[in-house]
Amino acid sequence: MKLTNFIGNEKVVDSLSKLFEGGRFPHALIIEGEDGIGKKTLARDLACTLVCRGDDKPCGECTQCKKAIAGIHPDISEYIPAGGVNSFHVDTVRNIINDAYIQPNEADYKIYILANAHCMNQNAQNALLKILEEPPKYVVFILTTNSKSALLSTVLSRSVCVTLEGVNIERATEYITSHTDDVDNETAKKTVETFNGNIGKALLSLQDSKTGELVDICNKLCTALVSSNEYEVLTLCSAFQKDRQGVVFACDLLKNIFRDALFAQNESECISGQEKSASLLKTSVSRQNLIRLMETCEEVKSMALSNANNALLITKFCYSLNKIGRAVQQE
Numbered sequence: 001m002k003l004t005n006f007i008g009n010e011k012v013v014d015s016l017s018k019l020f021e022g023g024r025f026p027h028a029l030i031i032e033g034e035d036g037i038g039k040k041t042l043a044r045d046l047a048c049t050l051v052c053r054g055d056d057k058p059c060g061e062c063t064q065c066k067k068a069i070a071g072i073h074p075d076i077s078e079y080i081p082a083g084g085v086n087s088f089h090v091d092t093v094r095n096i097i098n099d100a101y102i103q104p105n106e107a108d109y110k111i112y113i114l115a116n117a118h119c120m121n122q123n124a125q126n127a128l129l130k131i132l133e134e135p136p137k138y139v140v141f142i143l144t145t146n147s148k149s150a151l152l153s154t155v156l157s158r159s160v161c162v163t164l165e166g167v168n169i170e171r172a173t174e175y176i177t178s179h180t181d182d183v184d185n186e187t188a189k190k191t192v193e194t195f196n197g198n199i200g201k202a203l204l205s206l207q208d209s210k211t212g213e214l215v216d217i218c219n220k221l222c223t224a225l226v227s228s229n230e231y232e233v234l235t236l237c238s239a240f241q242k243d244r245q246g247v248v249f250a251c252d253l254l255k256n257i258f259r260d261a262l263f264a265q266n267e268s269e270c271i272s273g274q275e276k277s278a279s280l281l282k283t284s285v286s287r288q289n290l291i292r293l294m295e296t297c298e299e300v301k302s303m304a305l306s307n308a309n310n311a312l313l314i315t316k317f318c319y320s321l322n323k324i325g326r327a328v329q330q331e
Contacts, residue, residue: 166197
């Protein structure tokens with residue numbers, strides 16, 4: 001199995017290839033990973049592979065592949081909820097189940113790609129569980145999620161789960177320079193490093209100047225933490241007042257910076273791409289407080305993804321950062 005659009009995560013692809021070639025591809029596959037990491041790209045490539053009639057799957061040339069690539073294959077259905085918690089409704093799942101018991105139109109399989117499965121509430125997941133327990137032999141469900149912890153243990157136990165990670169920096173840089181006009185190698189590499197090999201986020205950053213502003217805010221927050229400048233922390237965080245996605249982005253990047261300050265021994269191990277901030281924190285903040293900072297980022301991010309009140313998010317973020325900042329001054 002040689003996937004067309006998905007790159008990186010070779011071990012995951014190799015494992016799925018062996019299952020497919022051995023006739024043991026799971027009826028339910030959960031693909032976990034952060035936004036932009038390639039979950040939907042992998043899901044679509046796998047769906048194309050399953051319907052392909054060629055010898056070297058996916059061949060990309062047969063009628064089945066062409067329909068899959070064009071997004072018009074009658075046996076491949078894709079569902080993407082609005083994005084908020086509980087936005088993947090139980091009625092949608094019930095409609096999917098009813099359709100699943102109808103034989104495929106053209107292919108050997110009917111594939112259902114359920115994006116953002118973490119947006120399903122318990123009722124929706126329980127409805128899905130009923131068909132996962134005894135699925136028709138031709139049905140394959142591919143669920144994508146930011147975190148499998150949002151899914152019921154009973155759903156997880158009836159699925160094969162894979163987790164995607166960032167792509168090798170050099171390979172991701174090559175991909176971006178070959179798919180983006182007017183982006184030089186140095187800029188692409190720096191951007192990829194900032195997002196720890198997440199090609200989707202790197203491409204979005206290159207297209208959106210706002211991302212560069214968020215990176216700058218995160219670096220300034222690190223400086224304000226070390227100097228215990230509470231007013232500066234408050235001022236910087238005010239940029240997130242109407243930007244929930246900005247909060248998620250900042251939490252991810254800051255967590256990587258704190259991780260680098262804690263573990264990175266040299267520039268090549270710096271996954272955040274923010275060597276200066278990581279170095280500053282490494283020499284100024286204790287390991288205990290760096291761990292506390294990472295935990296704070298994870299907690300605030302979870303609140304943001306759960307649609308918590310944005311004002312509450314900012315208050316929580318500022319309070320936690322300033323509390324640790326005060327502790328830093330006492331070290």
